Amino acid sequence: LLDMIVVRRIIGQPQFSTVMLTIGIGVVMRSAAAMVWGPETRSLPTPFDAATFRFGGVVLSAVYLSILATTALLGLILFGFFRFSRVGTAMQ
Incomplete structure (x- = not known):
């Protein structure tokens, strides 16, 4: 969905623009996730935890x-x- 809406619009621009755009999208998504679920790290339990x-x-x-x-x-x-x-x- 992001590719269709955002990334494809800059086709033909310098590659640096694509790199900066994808880094920016990653920062926005990470910040949005932190706002929704909180900034603390969560982990899933594994069968190897204490061994x-x-x-x-x-x-x-x-x-x-x-x-x-x-x-x-x-x-x-x-x-x-x-x-x-x-x-x-x-x-x-």
């Missing part, structure tokens, strides 16, 4: 380990997609 693991002298939260594992898994999936699928090799 921690110790590896020698290093203490790691289960949340960070799950983020690391998910990132590695998605990286492998993307590697496989771009390396072995017909669409992935065409995109390269």
Whole structure:
């Protein structure tokens, strides 16, 4: 909706205008959300909230380990997609 109403009107203008417009839209949307729901940060509960693991002298939260594992898994999936699928090799 924003693309149709706002962004498409500046097609043909310098790219700097588009960058500044999208940054401005982001600031306005973030400010509007802060006015409606408040500025405090809210988080969703995870199944890993209190769990921690110790590896020698290093203490790691289960949340960070799950983020690391998910990132590695998605990286492998993307590697496989771009390396072995017909669409992935065409995109390269």
